Amino acid sequence: MTSSTVPRLSSVNEVITQFAAVDYVCGKETATAVFLMTQLQRPLLVEGPPGVGKTELAKVLAQTTEAQLIRLQCYEGLDESKALYEWEYSKQLLYVQMLKEQLGTLLANTSSLNDAVALLQRQESAFFSQHFLLPRPLLQAIITPRRTVLLIDEIDRADQEFEAFLLEVLSDFQVSIPELGTLQANQRPLVILTSNATRNLSEALKRRCFYLYIDHPTLAVELQIVQRKVPGLDTRLATQIVQFVQRVRQMSVRKPPSISETLDWALALVVLGASVLSRELLVDTLNILLKDKEDIARALRESGR
Amino acid sequence: MTPRLVAFMRLLRAEGLPLSVAESLDAFHGVDCVGVQDREVLRLTLRTALIKSQHDFATFDALFERFFSMPRQRRRRRGPQPAPASTGTGERPAPQPQGASPVAQPQPQPVQPVAGQRSAQQAPQDAPTVAEATQGQILQELAALEQAWQAQVANPQATRLAVAAEHAEAVRLQTRLDRPFPPDHLANMYREVERLATRLLSRQALRTRRAHAGRFDLRRTVLRGLRSGTEVPFTLAYRRRKISKLRLVVLCDVSGSVWQVSTFLLKLVHTLQTAFASVRSLVFVNTAVEVTELFRRMRFPDDLDALRHYPQLNLFGFSDFGRVFYQCAQDMLGDLTRDTVVLILGDARNNAFDPQAWALAEVRQHCRRIIWLNPELRREWDSGDSVMSAYAPYCEHVIECWTLGHLAQAAELLLQP
Numbered sequence: 001m002t003s004s005t006v007p008r009l010s011s012v013n014e015v016i017t018q019f020a021a022v023d024y025v026c027g028k029e030t031a032t033a034v035f036l037m038t039q040l041q042r043p044l045l046v047e048g049p050p051g052v053g054k055t056e057l058a059k060v061l062a063q064t065t066e067a068q069l070i071r072l073q074c075y076e077g078l079d080e081s082k083a084l085y086e087w088e089y090s091k092q093l094l095y096v097q098m099l100k101e102q103l104g105t106l107l108a109n110t111s112s113l114n115d116a117v118a119l120l121q122r123q124e125s126a127f128f129s130q131h132f133l134l135p136r137p138l139l140q141a142i143i144t145p146r147r148t149v150l151l152i153d154e155i156d157r158a159d160q161e162f163e164a165f166l167l168e169v170l171s172d173f174q175v176s177i178p179e180l181g182t183l184q185a186n187q188r189p190l191v192i193l194t195s196n197a198t199r200n201l202s203e204a205l206k207r208r209c210f211y212l213y214i215d216h217p218t219l220a221v222e223l224q225i226v227q228r229k230v231p232g233l234d235t236r237l238a239t240q241i242v243q244f245v246q247r248v249r250q251m252s253v254r255k256p257p258s259i260s261e262t263l264d265w266a267l268a269l270v271v272l273g274a275s276v277l278s279r280e281l282l283v284d285t286l287n288i289l290l291k292d293k294e295d296i297a298r299a300l301r302e303s304g305r
Numbered sequence: 306m307t308p309r310l311v312a313f314m315r316l317l318r319a320e321g322l323p324l325s326v327a328e329s330l331d332a333f334h335g336v337d338c339v340g341v342q343d344r345e346v347l348r349l350t351l352r353t354a355l356i357k358s359q360h361d362f363a364t365f366d367a368l369f370e371r372f373f374s375m376p377r378q379r380r381r382r383r384g385p386q387p388a389p390a391s392t393g394t395g396e397r398p399a400p401q402p403q404g405a406s407p408v409a410q411p412q413p414q415p416v417q418p419v420a421g422q423r424s425a426q427q428a429p430q431d432a433p434t435v436a437e438a439t440q441g442q443i444l445q446e447l448a449a450l451e452q453a454w455q456a457q458v459a460n461p462q463a464t465r466l467a468v469a470a471e472h473a474e475a476v477r478l479q480t481r482l483d484r485p486f487p488p489d490h491l492a493n494m495y496r497e498v499e500r501l502a503t504r505l506l507s508r509q510a511l512r513t514r515r516a517h518a519g520r521f522d523l524r525r526t527v528l529r530g531l532r533s534g535t536e537v538p539f540t541l542a543y544r545r546r547k548i549s550k551l552r553l554v555v556l557c558d559v560s561g562s563v564w565q566v567s568t569f570l571l572k573l574v575h576t577l578q579t580a581f582a583s584v585r586s587l588v589f590v591n592t593a594v595e596v597t598e599l600f601r602r603m604r605f606p607d608d609l610d611a612l613r614h615y616p617q618l619n620l621f622g623f624s625d626f627g628r629v630f631y632q633c634a635q636d637m638l639g640d641l642t643r644d645t646v647v648l649i650l651g652d653a654r655n656n657a658f659d660p661q662a663w664a665l666a667e668v669r670q671h672c673r674r675i676i677w678l679n680p681e682l683r684r685e686w687d688s689g690d691s692v693m694s695a696y697a698p699y700c701e702h703v704i705e706c707w708t709l710g711h712l713a714q715a716a717e718l719l720l721q722p
Binding site: 011012028029032033035036039040042045047089093096097160197199200202203206207208209210211212213 | 323325327328331334335338339343345346349350352353354356357358359362499500503504506537541576579580
């Protein structure tokens with residue numbers, strides 16, 4: 001038993017109860033995947049439609065394991081300097097300016113240019129130390145002494161090149177900085193990668209990760225979620241809401257409503273003091289659930305029948 | 306349990322699900338962690354470790370169901386003796402016990418709920434041998450396990466399944482693309498093509514990434530500093546080696562005779578399109594029609610028909626390559642650059658029209674290279690109304706394209722800088 005194992009997630013069922021304690025309802029699939037990734041310390045790739053709680057999973061994992069959450073949001077054009085580290089160039093320059101006089105006195109009794117350069121070279125390391133290093137999320141996750149959950153969000157938005165780079169970091173959690181040497185994680189962060197599957201990720205990346213697909217929840221699960229997250233919601237209304245949402249997902253709408261939208265809608269209905277889902281209420285508030293004009297029209301039309 | 310798992314993974318592989326050795330090891334470790342009491346958890350564990358695409362879930366679940374509900378005979382649970390319980394099918398007692406025992410030692414008892422582990426090593430204590438073993442040893446062990454399994458002939462039915470499917474794997478690359486497929490098989494084929502393309506893509510990505518990392522350029526940094534009047538160079542300059550992405554123009558024959566092969570090619574190009582700066586796609590029978598926009602956000606195979614029923618396309622006309630090339634030479638030359646690759650798929654059966662090869666020559670002069678894929682067997686080229694040899698001199702590569710293997714070859718050619 002070492003400090004790096006996650007003490008509180010000792011079995012698949014334990015994961016379910018622990019997560020439920022922080023209001024994250026998950027099934028066996030999610031629990032098994034999380035359990036495996038914590039035990040074997042492999043990255044977990046989570047795919048699924050938007051808004052089913054992929055990012056939330058990472059947050060909850062951090063919370064239950066009492067770890068710090070470091071998030072790297074991916075976007076097109078993300079590169080190493082934004083993800084790993086940068087030298088803080090302006091700070092280095094500032095120091096050079098401020099230390100000008102000291103440099104002057106230091107170099108005063110050197111006789112030739114060569115001597116001066118040699119002397120400076122000996123001091124060089126002062127300017128390429130961790131002090132001037134600007135760690136970005138990936139490096140942060142590696143050098144931090146605390147237990148960490150690293151969330152790499154929407155990896156499918158980053159370029160293929162970045163993915164290839166990420167592979168190197170994920171496989172051994174060490175980074176070589178030419179001026180400083182190799183930095184090694186003293187404990188491996190738990191890594192969660194999320195993807196909306198807008199493009200196919202490379203085989204190599206998938207090979208190194210465990211894989212979890214989170215789909216829209218079933219009626220029972222969604223009902224549980226809504227009741228947990230929206231306090232003061234009447235059971236009957238909750239059932240009506242969830243049933244309606246589930247039905248909308250069955251229709252071929254452009255953007256099926258996500259859980260977060262269900263929650264927003266339920267919250268709105270509670271604020272409005274509704275007790276049953278009437279037709280007028282539906283017409284008035286459906287724009288919270290669906291964000292597309294045609295979707296709204298279709299949902300109203302089909303629910304009228 | 307282990308030999309049975311190995312057998313199961315073989316089956317998965319044989320069914321075309323891509324598993325690597327690393328993934329198999331993950332699966333073993335995973336099973337060690339969760340135990341085998343709960344069938345559902347076992348299924349989810351294996352799936353989490355082995356299957357990396359939601360599309361493969363159905364296949365996996367079906368196979369799991371089939372494999373783990375097959376009647377199996379009693380087998381040793383512990384001890385080095387192989388105890389051949391099988392029906393006396395060729396025993397090979399000597400090599401297995403030593404080779405198989407370290408990992409094969411099954412753990413029928415519930416494993417301790419918390420699989421303890423050292424900080425750096427990810428392996429649970431339950432399988433210390435695996436954790437400490439080097440990659441080579443592990444491979445050896447796996448091989449030994451597999452051998453052990455074969456010797457025991459764990460389950461004749463499973464063997465038959467695996468062998469039959471393995472054979473299928475061997476001939477997969479030989480699969481002819483121009484034969485009719487049953488609909489469900491067709492979806493598989495598209496996935497196969499996609500898999501092939503993504504593999505190539507990641508290799509390509511690695512190459513461009515290496516080129517991206519620029520080296521610090523001292524000379525230009527100092528010069529810039531001087532120019533701005535401050536003595537301190539504020540702006541850094543990097544020396545970058547530019548590998549620009551290629552541009553692609555696809556000219557695809559969609560007439561009835563080559564349509565099916567065309568769909569696979571389109572699928573390939575569709576998957577590869579991120580590797581190009583731009584993809585311009587045209588389909589033709591006797592006139593070329595630009596379908597770039599539709600193609601970019603196309604879904605396979607649902608939108609294929611939309612592609613073919615483009616209003617301007619005369620689907621029932623006679624193929625006329627000469628006219629299409631003439632059209633290209635008229636309209637497209639301005640858009641071709643030295644970074645443009647032109648990819649043509651067609652059987653060059655020109656229905657006795659004028660080949661107008663000079664038009665293709667013109668196109669060739671304006672682009673980087675032309676690749677021609679011909680969905681017919683080489684020996685059928687130039688027979689009847691095929692005018693392949695009239696066009697071939699202007700193409701860098703002319704290859705046959707009627708199996709998956711050919712398609713792979715084409716993809717390689719495409720991605721060449």
